[in-house]
Amino acid sequence: MRFLAAATFVGVAIAAPASPTASDTADVHAAQATARTSSHTSHVKGQAFDRYVSIWFENTDFDMAAADPNFQFFAKKGITLLNNFAVTHPSEPNYMASVGGDYFGLDGDPFTQVPENISSVVDLLEDKGISWSMYEEDMPYTGYQGFDWVNQQNGANDYVRKHNPEVLYNSVVTNSDRLTNIKNTTIFYEDLKANKLPQWMFITPNMTSDGHDTSVTVAGKWLRTFLEPLLDDKNFMQNTMVLITFDENETYTIQNRVFSVLLGDAVPQKLVGTTDSNYYNHYSEIATVEANWCLDTLGRWDVGANVFSNVAAHTGDQVRTWNSQPDFEHRYFNYSYPGIFNSEKFAVQPVPDTSPSDRTHRATFPGIQKQWETYQKYNYYHGQLEIPDGYNPPAVIDYSS
Ligand SMILES: *[C@@H]1O[C@H](CO)[C@@H](O)[C@H](O)[C@H]1NC(C)=O
Ligand SMILES: *[C@@H]1O[C@H](CO)[C@@H](O)[C@H](O)[C@H]1NC(C)=O
Numbered sequence: 001m002r003f004l005a006a007a008t009f010v011g012v013a014i015a016a017p018a019s020p021t022a023s024d025t026a027d028v029h030a031a032q033a034t035a036r037t038s039s040h041t042s043h044v045k046g047q048a049f050d051r052y053v054s055i056w057f058e059n060t061d062f063d064m065a066a067a068d069p070n071f072q073f074f075a076k077k078g079i080t081l082l083n084n085f086a087v088t089h090p091s092e093p094n095y096m097a098s099v100g101g102d103y104f105g106l107d108g109d110p111f112t113q114v115p116e117n118i119s120s121v122v123d124l125l126e127d128k129g130i131s132w133s134m135y136e137e138d139m140p141y142t143g144y145q146g147f148d149w150v151n152q153q154n155g156a157n158d159y160v161r162k163h164n165p166e167v168l169y170n171s172v173v174t175n176s177d178r179l180t181n182i183k184n185t186t187i188f189y190e191d192l193k194a195n196k197l198p199q200w201m202f203i204t205p206n207m208t209s210d211g212h213d214t215s216v217t218v219a220g221k222w223l224r225t226f227l228e229p230l231l232d233d234k235n236f237m238q239n240t241m242v243l244i245t246f247d248e249n250e251t252y253t254i255q256n257r258v259f260s261v262l263l264g265d266a267v268p269q270k271l272v273g274t275t276d277s278n279y280y281n282h283y284s285e286i287a288t289v290e291a292n293w294c295l296d297t298l299g300r301w302d303v304g305a306n307v308f309s310n311v312a313a314h315t316g317d318q319v320r321t322w323n324s325q326p327d328f329e330h331r332y333f334n335y336s337y338p339g340i341f342n343s344e345k346f347a348v349q350p351v352p353d354t355s356p357s358d359r360t361h362r363a364t365f366p367g368i369q370k371q372w373e374t375y376q377k378y379n380y381y382h383g384q385l386e387i388p389d390g391y392n393p394p395a396v397i398d399y400s401s
């Protein structure tokens with residue numbers, strides 16, 4: 001089932017010259033010539049910000065990033081999150097989780113397609129008329145769904161699908177209009193210049209720039225080059241909140257805490273240069289966007305996640321602390337629980353919560369409610385802040401047989 005929002009556009013079927021997942025040079029060049037790109041804009045007022053931008057880096061321990069002079073430069077301009085956690089290892093499930101509210105057991109970085117009956121934040125945004133885009137550095141053309149794309153001069157890793165969260169969701173890529181929002185950073189600069197940036201965007205630097213194949217030093221330098229000029233750019237800063245974050249911690253045997261900073265002209269002056277020690281995770285990114293624009297929820301781990309406190313101060317959300325049981329000290333978030341994508345242990349697709357929540361004033365998206373309400377006795381998402389991990393898996397009840 002596809003949740004088409006009222007605000008989307010009537011699809012025009014165009015003949016694709018090559019499969020959008022083909023990654024060989026000839027197919028990519030053919031598709032490049034005809035790929036359709038959109039630059040939708042909107043001006044929906046948010047409670048704490050009118051534009052949300054997240055920029056993701058790779059595999060760096062908190063202390064390493066915090067010690068980098070360029071990341072420090074941005075920390076001084078915003079709020080450093082001292083307890084923001086990844087949800088598992090390796091990369092792909094963390095990206096998947098940050099827009100879909102779960103990682104469905106994924107424990108590797110393979111070519112993955114999330115079934116069409118699973119929503120992502122795109123359904124929620126479009127439903128309220130909020131424009132969105134992915135900006136993926138060096139993705140060869142708009143709507144490309146291939147596994148990767150290497151630098152054509154030197155063969156180095158460049159763009160990778162596993163770092164492009166919305167392309168993983170079939171509820172997005174089976175819609176040809178939605179595909180026109182999955183763009184590269186060449187288009188970012190065109191949209192910026194034309195003052196046509198959307199209200200929600202996700203930016204993924206390439207495998208060199210994001211630190212994956214390099215180091216936090218390279219990542220910090222890239223960020224300085226990319227973001228510093230935008231800080232004074234009126235086409236970018238329009239009551240904008242930027243999240244700089246990392247997908248996961250590098251060392252698997254310690255807690256999976258990631259360095260993150262919130263900054264931009266939507267961050268109040270009095271919070272600039274401060275820290276926030278509340279517990280957050282990648283689901284907080286969805287919860288914060290939901291709270292800001294009064295969106296519906298996905299009914300998954302987004303429901304219980306803490307909203308970033310500077311935003312919660314405007315939306316009335318309570319920032320909670322992890323219960324003493326289960327004991328947080330021994331949660332490493334370094335191992336995935338079973339699920340539809342788990343390479344070792346299958347578990348059925350988890351059922352989103354459709355019951356009206358007594359914790360948040362938000363309800364589950366109607367399209368999700370409709371599809372899943374008859375399965376509620378199998379639902380294990382109940383608005384908890386305390387998310388599971390592979391050593392403390394959710395209590396799945398199999399409804400499939
Ligand atoms: C990973 O998280 C832990 C605990 O939150 C933190 O102390 C550490 O700095 C991070 N990175 C490394 C290398 O430990
Ligand atoms: C959702 O889609 C998957 C994959 O197509 C299918 O196996 C599953 O039964 C569907 N679930 C529901 C409740 O429709």
Ligand SMILES: *[C@@H]1O[C@H](CO)[C@@H](O)[C@H](O)[C@H]1NC(C)=O
Nearest residue numbers: 035138139140141142184186
């Ligand atoms: C970015 O996407 C556009 C639109 O599809 C394409 O024309 C352009 O070549 C791409 N840029 C890079 C660097 O691949």
Ligand SMILES: *[C@@H]1O[C@H](CO)[C@@H](O)[C@H](O)[C@H]1NC(C)=O
Nearest residue numbers: 138151156157158206208209
């Ligand atoms: C990644 O992007 C940077 C510029 O942001 C560029 O210098 C570099 O060559 C790109 N890496 C690859 C492997 O193409």
Ligand SMILES: *[C@@H]1O[C@H](CO)[C@@H](O)[C@H](O)[C@H]1NC(C)=O
Nearest residue numbers: 252253254255332333334335
């Ligand atoms: C997760 O961290 C714990 C504590 O250091 C360690 O015992 C365990 O082996 C780690 N698991 C994985 C999959 O790395």
